[in-house]
Amino acid sequence: MDPAILDRNPDEPLEEEKKECRPALKDDPEYAKYFKMLKMKMPLGAVKQAMVRDGKDPAILDMDPDKPLKQKNESLGKQKEKTKAPKVVRKKLFWNAIDQSKLRRDSLWAQAQSEPLLLEGLDYDADEFANLFTSTVKGKGKVKIEKSNDTSSCQKVTKPKQPKVQLIDDRRNMNGSILLAKFKNKDFNGLAENVDHLDCMDMGETELCALRQLLPTKDESLALQSYLPAPGAPTDAMESAISKLGNCEKYMVAMLNVANVSRKFDCLLYRAQFDGRVEELTKEINSLQVACSSVRECDKLQRLLVYALRLGNQLNTGDSGNTAAAITLDSLLKLHEAKAFDKKTSVLHYLISIVKKNDIDVLSLAEELKPLQGAERIVGESLVKTRKELVDGLGLVKSMAKEESTRCSKEEENKVTSRQAPECSIDSSSSGGESDQISLPKEDDYLQTTNIGKFAIEADSTLNCVSLMLDNANDTFSDLLNYFGEDEDMPTNVFFTTLNRFLSMFECAREDVDRKDRAKLRQEKMAEKRKPLSK
Structure with missing residues (x-):
């Protein structure tokens, strides 16, 4: 005082x-x-x-x-001005304190109120604490690092991080950063150049799909273009603006310079998916062809259908009325549903017993029709649709390959012209009408100049072979429908599913008949043993 x-x-x-x-x-x-x-x-x-x-x-x-x-604070300020003492900066621990009024009397913190709330009274090194958690400041914003005998306790001044600019949605930015983190090559300009020249032949389908999802939308493109310096700005200004963006925005900026980028990604995806799609299509065509041939060449099935027709006519008309000349395949499914008066024996059971007595070889027809199991999942319309998609996609690839070939040719011509211009001049009068006789390059000549064009030539040849196989398989199935008198518009999966269901019913009914026959045979043997011996 x-x-x-x-x-x-x-x-x-x-x-x-x-x-x-x-x-x-x-x-x-x-x-x-x-x-x-x-x-x-x-x-x-x-x-x-x-x-x-x-x-x-x-x-x-x-x-x-x-x-x-x-x-x-004012008095301290005056005192500091008088003594000119250095300002002490402390490390802060930004925790969340609990309001003391909300603490219960029996809480941990209420009980701890009897203890000192600072380090006073504890055994600790005050100098060490000061070296670790305090520093002195001389002047504005300058931190003085006090030297210590322990080199490990020296503090290093870190450069402030460059502020980042975010122009797209948070969730899309996060998802894009995760996808791009999987790519080791972060040279987005080089990637954009490869996409522009359709030269990403080594990238897989998964990578291309991920990159295509990250292409900038219309709104994102406008936001990026508004942020970037105007065209013609110095390179340093452009690089400085791009450096403040995240990886997702940097990728989008690189793709802004690629013309028709979506169509080019479609071409690259087509190339990556082509082999797998053609292999799957070929496999289904072969399965369809084998299934059609198995049914057409199965003599046992044809004989069984005749037995079923004869039995059905006998049941319906007693063989004395308007008998049916043919039946559809789905009629075979009703043989299992129709029961005799004993409520146990179906018409299919009786048909099998007749076949067993008259033509036992027919009972093994399921072994010859095993290829039908895979054919019931094949839809002919889907095969035709897949072929059309492949053909249409190849048309896009050819179109983009021609554009790329034309651009490369013009660039090469410009380079040659720029080298030859100082040396010679062209006399237009000496050329006469020869220019009218120059023939344009053929399509293959355009395609041979680029990797994507060479792929298009090979893909075209492959699709021609696949198309021929599909046409033959469809013709075979049409002939099969006509052979059995079925509707020409019946889908392939319906036809083979019906046959497979009948074969499954047929096998179950055959096992029932065999079981009953074995039981009947055992009863006959037991009855034979019970007969008295003849004198």
């Missing part, structure tokens, strides 16, 4: 009290917004980080918001 105060008039206030008091912290223009952030339920740690960012002391938030800021 200042003893000179006793010499002053006791009826007059001090000069400090005469000064206008500052408002409460929550209403102080300098700190009001931070207390408002707390009122909006924002985490305390986040608000303190915002204060550090703005150059404010985060310890203000630990003070009573209803009281004004104490004037001790």
